[in-house]
Amino acid sequence: MIELRNLTKSYRTPHGRKTLFRGVNAVFPEGKNIGILGRNGAGKSTLLRIMGGIDYPDHGRVITDQRISWPMGLSGGFQGSMTGRENAAFICGLHGIWGSGRRRVLDRVQEFAEIGNYFDAPVKSYSSGMRSRLAFGLSIAVDFDWYLVDEVMSVGDAHFKHKCREVIAEKRKTANFIIVAHSMSTLRENCDVGIYLGPEGMQLHDTVQAAIDIYQNNVPAPKASARAQAVIQ
Template sequence: MIELRDLTKSFRTPHGRKTLFRDVNAVFPEGKNIGILGRNGAGKSTLLRIMGGIDYPDRGRVITDQRISWPMGLSGGFQGSMTGRENAAFICGLHGMWGSARRQVLDRVQDFAEIGNYFDAPVKSYSSGMRSRLAFGLSIAVDFDWYLVDEVMSVGDAHFKHKCQEVIAEKRKTANFIIVAHSMSTLQKNCDVGIYLGPQGLELFDSIEGAIDLYQSNIPKKTTTQKTALAVN
């Protein structure tokens, strides 16, 4: 069970304080994979970070008895001077994994990330794509009840995207996912229910299609301006 209780979150900007959520209350359905939609700046990634415990609300809280991952693809939490292996080992320690359990996780991360010798190089030397591969590999190598996915399936080449889809399909047999993506096909393929973050706040739908319909109905319509070319003789 995941419950948002009186959740409020705002940020200070040069133009004043921007409120993303105000007194949000919601209970996420158990045993369902959830897709989150909303325009850029609606707070999708912020909500994932709060649920993953790496950001904090102004007030209110997330109530759960489940193990929730950090957002897959989030690479900002790595220590740049440490290698990929050292960062992964540190995370293992935080989750109480030592000895053979830690070695198994490190092997899985290295195999999945496919960054070669860079696994033993400082993370500050990585490209953004390599950081995301490492973050995704580390997230999937640790067992959670809920996995948070933030646009990670758009990272990398077709081969890596296919690997992401395969491992998510496998993990869905024993765990659930909360996914932020701009690809409607990705959400339709992986999610059962939907959340739309919009002007009315957080709206929970019994189906992913309901959230997609509302999201698409709020996309500003583009106007087409036809230009007439004039020939000058």
């Protein structure tokens, strides 16, 4: 069970304070994979960070009796002067994983990330794609009840994207996912229900397609280029 109770979150900006969530109350359905949609700046990634314990609300709290992952694809939490292996070992320690269990996790991460000898190089030498591969590999190597996925399946080449889809399909047999993605096909393939973050606040829908329909009806049409406008005129 995951419950948001009176959740409020805002940020200070140069133009004043922006409130993303105000007094949100919601209970996420058990045994369902959830897709989150919304325009840029609606708070999708912020919501994942709050549920994953990376960020904190101004008021309210997340109530759960489940093990929730950090957001997959979140690579900003790595210590740059430490190697990928050292970062992975440190995170294992935070989650109480030691001994043979830690060795298994490190082996899984190294195999999945496919970054070769860079696994033993400082993370600050990584490209953004390599950081994302390491973050995803580490997230999927640790067993959770809920996995938080933030656009990570758009990272990497076709081979890596295929691996991501395969491992998520396998993990869905024993765990659930909360996924933020701009790819409607990804959400349809992996999610049962949908959450739309829009001007009216958070809306929970019984199907992910219902959330997709509302999202697409509220996304403004892209502006035509100067050439296209000339043709239209």
